[in-house]
Amino acid sequence: MARHRGIMSDRLKEEIAKELGFYDTVQKEGWGGIKARDAGNIVKRAIQLAEEQLVNQQKH
Numbered sequence: 001m002a003r004h005r006g007i008m009s010d011r012l013k014e015e016i017a018k019e020l021g022f023y024d025t026v027q028k029e030g031w032g033g034i035k036a037r038d039a040g041n042i043v044k045r046a047i048q049l050a051e052e053q054l055v056n057q058q059k060h
Helices: 010-020 023-029 036-059
Strands: none
Touching: 010 023, 010 036
């Protein structure tokens, strides 16, 4: 079975997890140790960051 490569870099996921306050869980248990809600919040935050980046690019 093929393993899918994620769109987000590990570095971005780690930064967002730190920002949202559950990076310690990731360090202790890996990404499988986080709650589904936390995973969803990572996605939401990544979308926010991407939208902000697009707006900034359109201004310049």
